[in-house]
Amino acid sequence: DAGITQSPRYKITETGRQVTLMCHQTWSHSYMFWYRQDLGHGLRLIYYSAAADITDKGEVPDGYVVSRSKTENFPLTLESATRSQTSVYFCASKESGGQQFFGPGTRLTVL
C-alpha cells in the first residue's frame, strides 16, 4: 500500500525495556520526522532525517535513538523506556519545501 505506515499501532511495555517503533514510507521522500504528542504540549519534534544516514536532533531527543539506513525506513528506539515516554508517537515524511505527511501514530504506554 502506498503511503506512510507505523507499527505497532499500540504498545504496552515496562520501565527499563527497549522498544522500537517502526516507520515506513513508500514515496521515497527525502525527509522523515518523529514527533511525540502529549496533552498540554502538542506535537514536539524528537528527531529528523534529511536523507539516508543523515539524522539530527529535534526539540526533545533525550532517551531516543534513530537510524536511517534506507530511505523508506526510519525506526525510533527507546533504549530504556521511562514512564515519561508514555505518549502518542507520529512519524512524518516530506519532500523539500512542502507539506508533511503523517502516519497513523503509535500509542505507547510505559508501566
Place this chain on the structure above:
Amino acid sequence: SQKIEQNSEALNIQEGKTATLTCNYTNYSPAYLQWYRQDPGRGPVFLLLIRENEKEKRKERLKVTFDTTLKQSLFHITASQPADSATYLCALLAGSQGNLIFGKGTKLSVKP
C-alpha cells in the same frame, strides 16, 4: 526562544457560521506557515501553506491570512459544518531541513 501560540484551546460555533482560529508567533521570521487538521486517533493532515510574501490563500471554504508584521495567521472556515469539527494545528518552518514547530492546536466543535 521561538514560540508559537494558538490562542484558543477550544472554539464552539453554530453550523453555518464562520470559524476563525488564531496563530501567533514570536522570535521567528518563517518563510512559510502551514495549517493541519487532526481528527481523534489520527495523524495530522495538511490543509494549506502560505508563504511570507502572500497575504491570503484560499481553498474551497478555507481561507488563511499571514501578517508578518503582526506575526499572526488567521484561519477561517466559512459556512462551517459539523464535519469540520476537529483540532486544527498551525506550524512554522523552524529550520533549513524542513522541520516544523507546531502550535498546541485549537479544538473546533461545530454544533448543528
